[in-house]
Structures are given as structure tokens and as C-alpha cells.
Amino acid sequence: EVQLVQSRAEVKKPGESLKIACEASGYNFLNFWILWVRQVPGQGLEWMGVISPRDSDTRYSPSFQGQVTISVDKSTNSAFLQWNSLNASHTAVYYCARQAIQYDLTAGFDPWGQGTLVTVSS
Amino acid sequence: DIQMTQSPSTLSASVGDRVAITCRASQTLTNHLNWYQQRPGTAPKLLIYAASTLQSGVPARFSGSGSGAEYTLTISSLQPEDFATYYCQQSYSVPSSFGQGTKVEI
Numbered sequence: 001e002v003q004l005v006q007s008r009a010e011v012k013k014p015g016e017s018l019k020i021a022c023e024a025s026g027y028n029f030l031n032f033w034i035l036w037v038r039q040v041p042g043q044g045l046e047w048m049g050v051i052s053p054r055d056s057d058t059r060y061s062p063s064f065q066g067q068v069t070i071s072v073d074k075s076t077n078s079a080f081l082q083w084n085s086l087n088a089s090h091t092a093v094y095y096c097a098r099q100a101i102q103y104d105l106t107a108g109f110d111p112w113g114q115g116t117l118v119t120v121s122s
Numbered sequence: 123d124i125q126m127t128q129s130p131s132t133l134s135a136s137v138g139d140r141v142a143i144t145c146r147a148s149q150t151l152t153n154h155l156n157w158y159q160q161r162p163g164t165a166p167k168l169l170i171y172a173a174s175t176l177q178s179g180v181p182a183r184f185s186g187s188g189s190g191a192e193y194t195l196t197i198s199s200l201q202p203e204d205f206a207t208y209y210c211q212q213s214y215s216v217p218s219s220f221g222q223g224t225k226v227e228i
Binding site: 045059060061062100101106108109115 | 123165166175177211214
């Protein structure tokens with residue numbers, strides 16, 4: 001079974017750093033791009049960026065470029081989303097998702113991880 | 123970047139109704155349009171990709187149509203588990219983008 005399992009919820013203070021994880025299983029991790037999506041409570045989905053685990057080719061939305069870092073660790077079949085300095089506007093649920101069809105970035109993303117709630121508060 | 127606009131923002135319906143949600147893009151997408159369902163408190167789920175192809179395991183009451191810059195998700199007979207929020211997503215170019223969502227409520 002293809003699964004993406006995300007790290008637990010985090011509560012951080014402004015200015016702190018954070019790295020959240022998305023561990024994949026049930027398929028060849030190298031062959032499918034991973035997407036990260038932000039969802040502020042009560043709001044819609046925002047496309048943050050995608051990464052190819054095979055060569056770490058990464059594409060960011062201009063809205064998130066420079067604000068976050070997306071990476072992978074092939075040895076653990078994991079993708080990561082990282083912030084160097086958090087602030088209250090980063091409070092949201094973050095989802096990872098796998099490219100639905102191998103080699104086809106246009107065919108959507110499925111399945112999705114369960115989401116990681118990040119709360120930034122002093 | 124491509125802007126995506128869904129209508130309506132909220133849709134009130136009853137079990138058994140036929141409902142349609144529209145997604146308009148700021149430019150042509152050549153059918154690179156996907157639909158997702160998100161039930162409260164859960165992750166989104168891919169329903170349809172390439173405008174009209176049903177993702178494996180998705181009930182046949184869901185269908186997608188459209189071309190150019192305008193696309194439609196239709197649910198032929200609304201079931202209790204279909205009350206959720208639906209999002210379109212353009213995959214024509216990177217960065218990709220989602221519509222603002224359509225909430226289907228009782």
C-alpha cells in the first residue's frame with residue numbers, strides 16, 4: 001500500500017527553526033515527485049513547491065521561494081519542509097502528496113499525507 | 123501565474139441532487155486540470171485528472187468535463203459522504219495553483 005506518513009504536530013515560538021518530515025512507503029520513492037501544500041485553518045489549499053527525489057530538482061511557488069526549503073533523504077525515503085525563522089503567519093496545516101502517475105506531473109497528486117499542524121505562538 | 127476561480131463558493135444541496143461546480147482559469151489549460159475532494163479534518167483526495175479521467179477507486183457519479191479555460195465537476199446523485207469542499211488545480215504550468223474551493227453543504 002502506498003502511504004505518506006507525516007511527522008507530528010509542532011508548537012514553536014517566533015524566530016525558531018523547524019523541519020517537518022514526510023516518510024513514503026509502498027513504492028519506489030525515486031520515481032515520483034513530492035508536493036508540499038499549505039492550508040491555513042479555515043482557508044484553501046496553497047501550492048508551495050515540488051521536488052524530484054531522484055535528483056532533488058525543486059520548483060517553488062514565488063510566494064514561498066526563499067521562505068522555506070524543500071529537500072529529500074533518499075536513504076530514509078523521506079521528504080522535508082524546513083523554515084529557518086518561523087512567525088505567526090506560518091501557522092497552518094502542511095500536507096505532502098505524491099505525484100499520482102509516474103513521470104507525469106500534470107496528472108495530479110495522490111495519495112496525500114495526513115498533514116502536520118504547525119502552530120507558531122509566543 | 124495562472125489564476126483559478128471556482129463558482130459557486132458555497133453550494134447547498136440535498137441527497138440525490140445533481141450538482142455542478144465550475145472552475146475558470148486565467149488562460150487556456152489544454153485539459154491540464156485536476157479536481158480534489160476534502161472532507162472536514164482530512165487530507166484532500168484526487169478525484170479527477172486531465173479534466174475528465176476518473177482516479178482509480180472514485181465512484182462513477184463523479185465526472186469532469188470542459189476545455190480551454192473552463193471546466194466542470196459534476197456529481198450526478200449527491201450522497202451523504204459527498205458533502206465536502208472541492209478544489210480544482212491547474213497542472214498546465216509550474217508553479218501550479220488551486221481554486222479557492224467550493225463547499226457543498228446540506
